[in-house]
Amino acid sequence: MxxxxxxxxxxxxxxxxxxxxxxxxxxxxxxxxxxxxxxxxxxxxxxxxxxxxxxxxxxxxxxxxxxxxxxxxxxxxxxxxxxxxxxxxxxxxxxxxxxxxxxxxxxxxxxxxxxxxxxxxxxxxxxxxxxxxxxxxxxxxxxxxxxxxxxxxxxxxxxxxxxxxxxEGVKRKFYLLGAAVIFVGIMLGLWMARKVLRPILILNKGVRRVGEGELGIEVPVVGEGEIKELALSFNRMSVKLKELIHSIQSAQEHLVRTEKLYAVGEFSAGVAHEIKNPLTSIKMLMQTAKQKKEPLSNMDISIIEGEINRINHIVKQFLAFARPEKAEKTDVNINNVLEEVITVTRPKMKQSTIKLDQKFLSREPIIKGNHDALKQVFLNIILNAIQAMDGREGTLSIETSTNNGNLSVVIKDTGGGIPKKDLKKIFNPFFTTKKDGTGMGLALTYKTINEHSGKIKIDSKPWIGTTVKVDFPL
Ligand SMILES: Nc1ncnc2c1ncn2[C@@H]1O[C@H](COP(=O)(O)OP(=O)(O)OP(=O)(O)O)[C@@H](O)[C@H]1O
Ligand SMILES: [Mg+2]
CATH class of the missing domain: 3.30.450.20 (PAS domain)
Incomplete structure (x- = not known):
C-alpha cells in the first residue's frame, strides 16, 4: 500500500x-x-x-x-x-x-x-x-x-x-563514469521533484483540511509563478468559503425560526377557526334565548351539548398532536389492533353496505409500539375509507403481509378518491374536505407512524379508490 x-x-x-x-x-x-x-x-x-x-x-x-x-x-x-x-x-x-x-x-x-x-x-x-x-x-x-x-x-x-x-580499459572507465552520471541524475531528479512539488504538497494538505471542515485555513505561499498564484487563490477561496458557509448557516437558522413561527401561527389559526364555529353557534342560541327572555329549549341544549363535544374533540386532537412522543412501547399484535378497529366500525360498514375483504397473516405480526396510538392510526385510516364510500356500495380490503423485514398493512377502498391537487395537503393539520371533519386525522396518523419508525404512502385515483400502505420495521 x-x-x-x-x-x-x-x-x-x-x-x-x-x-x-x-x-x-x-x-x-x-x-x-x-x-x-x-x-x-x-x-x-x-x-x-x-x-x-x-x-x-x-x-x-x-x-x-x-x-x-x-x-x-x-x-x-x-x-x-x-x-x-x-x-x-x-x-x-x-x-x-x-x-x-x-x-x-x-x-x-x-x-x-x-x-x-x-x-x-x-x-x-x-x-x-x-x-x-x-x-x-x-x-x-x-x-x-x-x-x-x-x-x-x-x-x-x-x-x-x-x-x-x-x-576494455576505456569501457571500464566509461561504465564508472556512466554509473556516476546516473546516480547524480537520480539525485538531481529527486531534488527537482521535491522543489517543484513541495508547494503542491502543501496545497494538497490544505485542500484536505478544508475538505474535512477546517474552513478558513490558509496555506503558506511558496513556489513561483502559477503555483504561487494557485496558493493565493486557494487562500482567498478558503476564506470566502468560510464566510459563505457562515452566511448560509445564519440564513438557514433565520429561515427555520421563521418557518417555526409560521407553523405555530398557522396551527393556532386552525385551532381558533375550528373552535370559533361551534362557539358561534352556542353564542347565537344563547343570545336568541336571552332576547326572547325564555329558557333554552331541550333541542337548544342538545345542540349546545353537541357543539361542546365538538370543541372537546378538537382540543383532544390538538393535544394529541402537540404532545411529545409517549415512550411507553410494548409488543403489539397488529392483527389484533385491526380486529378491534373492525369491531368498532362494523356497524358503520353495514349502514353503508360496504363489503369487507380481510386477508391477515396467519403468523402473528408483532411490532414494538403503543397499542392505543396504533389503534387510533388504523381507526383514522379505516374511517376515512368508509367515509369515502359513504352512501354507496363498495369494498374495503384490509391486508397484512411481510416483506424485506417489514410488516405492511394495506387498506384499500373503492370510494371517490383524492384529487391530485389535494394529495400533497392531506397530511397537513386541519386540511379537510368534510363538513364535520377536523382535518387532524391524517396529521396525527402521520405523526404516530413516524414515532414507530414506520412509513405511510397513499395512492389514489379519483372515482376508482384509495390505497393506504403502512410499513413498520419488524
Ligand atoms: N380514503 C380516502 N378517500 C378519499 N379521501 C380521503 C381519504 N382519506 C383521506 N381523504 C382526504 O383527506 C382529508 C384529510 O383527512 P383527515 O383524516 O386528516 O381529516 P378528515 O377525515 O377530513 O377529518 P377527521 O379525520 O377529523 O374526521 C379528508 O378530508 C379527505 O378529503
Ligand atoms: Mg379522517
Whole structure:
C-alpha cells in the first residue's frame, strides 16, 4: 500500500523519468565515443602493421636472394620475440608463391591459416585482410628489388589483442563514469521533484483540511509563478468559503425560526377557526334565548351539548398532536389492533353496505409500539375509507403481509378518491374536505407512524379508490 503510494507519486515519476533520460543519454554518448575510439585504434594498428611489414620485407631481401633459410627464420622470429610485439605469425614465399620459411610467436598461433592470396598478380603494396573469427589482421606484400622486380612474398599475422585491451580499459572507465552520471541524475531528479512539488504538497494538505471542515485555513505561499498564484487563490477561496458557509448557516437558522413561527401561527389559526364555529353557534342560541327572555329549549341544549363535544374533540386532537412522543412501547399484535378497529366500525360498514375483504397473516405480526396510538392510526385510516364510500356500495380490503423485514398493512377502498391537487395537503393539520371533519386525522396518523419508525404512502385515483400502505420495521 505504502509502496504503491510512492510509485504513484509525481515526485517518484519525475525522478525516474529524469534518471531514465540521463541514463539513455549516457549510454548513447558512450556508445558513440567507443565506436570512434575503436575506429581510431584500428586505423592506428593497420598503419603500424603496414610499417612493420615494409621494414621486415627490406630485411628479408638479402637472405632471400641467397636462399639463407635459417637467416630468414631468425629474422622472422626476432620480430616476435618481445612480449609486446604485434607480429604473431610470419611466412616468406619465393617468387612462385612456394612457402620457404614459417615462424610463429607460440603454439597458439601455429594453427593460424592464412587466407588465399593472389601470388600471380599481387596488388602493389600491403594487402590487409581480417580473420572472421580470430582477433588477427593478415598482411601480405610482395618483396621487390629494383633490378629484378618481385623476388618473393612476406605474409604476417598481427594480433588485435592490444586494441581490445585498450578498448576494455576505456569501457571500464566509461561504465564508472556512466554509473556516476546516473546516480547524480537520480539525485538531481529527486531534488527537482521535491522543489517543484513541495508547494503542491502543501496545497494538497490544505485542500484536505478544508475538505474535512477546517474552513478558513490558509496555506503558506511558496513556489513561483502559477503555483504561487494557485496558493493565493486557494487562500482567498478558503476564506470566502468560510464566510459563505457562515452566511448560509445564519440564513438557514433565520429561515427555520421563521418557518417555526409560521407553523405555530398557522396551527393556532386552525385551532381558533375550528373552535370559533361551534362557539358561534352556542353564542347565537344563547343570545336568541336571552332576547326572547325564555329558557333554552331541550333541542337548544342538545345542540349546545353537541357543539361542546365538538370543541372537546378538537382540543383532544390538538393535544394529541402537540404532545411529545409517549415512550411507553410494548409488543403489539397488529392483527389484533385491526380486529378491534373492525369491531368498532362494523356497524358503520353495514349502514353503508360496504363489503369487507380481510386477508391477515396467519403468523402473528408483532411490532414494538403503543397499542392505543396504533389503534387510533388504523381507526383514522379505516374511517376515512368508509367515509369515502359513504352512501354507496363498495369494498374495503384490509391486508397484512411481510416483506424485506417489514410488516405492511394495506387498506384499500373503492370510494371517490383524492384529487391530485389535494394529495400533497392531506397530511397537513386541519386540511379537510368534510363538513364535520377536523382535518387532524391524517396529521396525527402521520405523526404516530413516524414515532414507530414506520412509513405511510397513499395512492389514489379519483372515482376508482384509495390505497393506504403502512410499513413498520419488524
Ligand atoms: N380514503 C380516502 N378517500 C378519499 N379521501 C380521503 C381519504 N382519506 C383521506 N381523504 C382526504 O383527506 C382529508 C384529510 O383527512 P383527515 O383524516 O386528516 O381529516 P378528515 O377525515 O377530513 O377529518 P377527521 O379525520 O377529523 O374526521 C379528508 O378530508 C379527505 O378529503
Ligand atoms: Mg379522517
Amino acid at each position: 505504502r509502496f504503491k503510494k510512492i510509485f504513484n507519486s509525481i515526485a517518484f515519476r519525475i525522478s525516474v523519468t529524469i534518471a531514465v533520460v540521463v541514463a539513455a543519454s549516457a549510454v548513447a554518448v558512450g556508445w558513440l565515443i567507443l565506436r570512434e575510439e575503436r575506429k581510431t585504434l584500428e586505423f592506428e594498428l593497420r598503419s603500424k602493421g603496414r610499417y612493420i611489414a615494409e621494414i621486415m620485407s627490406h630485411h628479408v631481401v638479402e637472405p632471400l636472394l641467397y636462399e639463407e633459410r635459417h637467416e630468414i627464420f631468425s629474422l622472422l622470429q626476432g620480430s616476435m620475440k618481445s612480449e609486446e610485439s604485434l607480429v604473431v605469425y610470419a611466412e616468406v614465399y619465393d617468387k612462385n608463391g612456394e612457402l620457404i620459411v614459417k615462424a610463429f610467436k607460440n603454439e597458439k598461433f601455429n594453427k593460424l591459416k592464412m587466407p588465399p592470396y593472389n601470388f600471380k598478380d599481387p596488388i602493389d603494396g600491403v594487402d590487409i585482410q581480417e580473420d572472421s573469427k580470430l582477433p588477427v589482421y593478415y598482411l601480405s606484400l610482395p618483396i621487390n628489388i629494383e633490378t629484378s622486380g618481385t623476388i618473393g612474398f612476406l605474409r604476417l599475422g598481427i594480433t588485435k589483442e592490444f586494441l581490445y585491451s585498450t578498448l
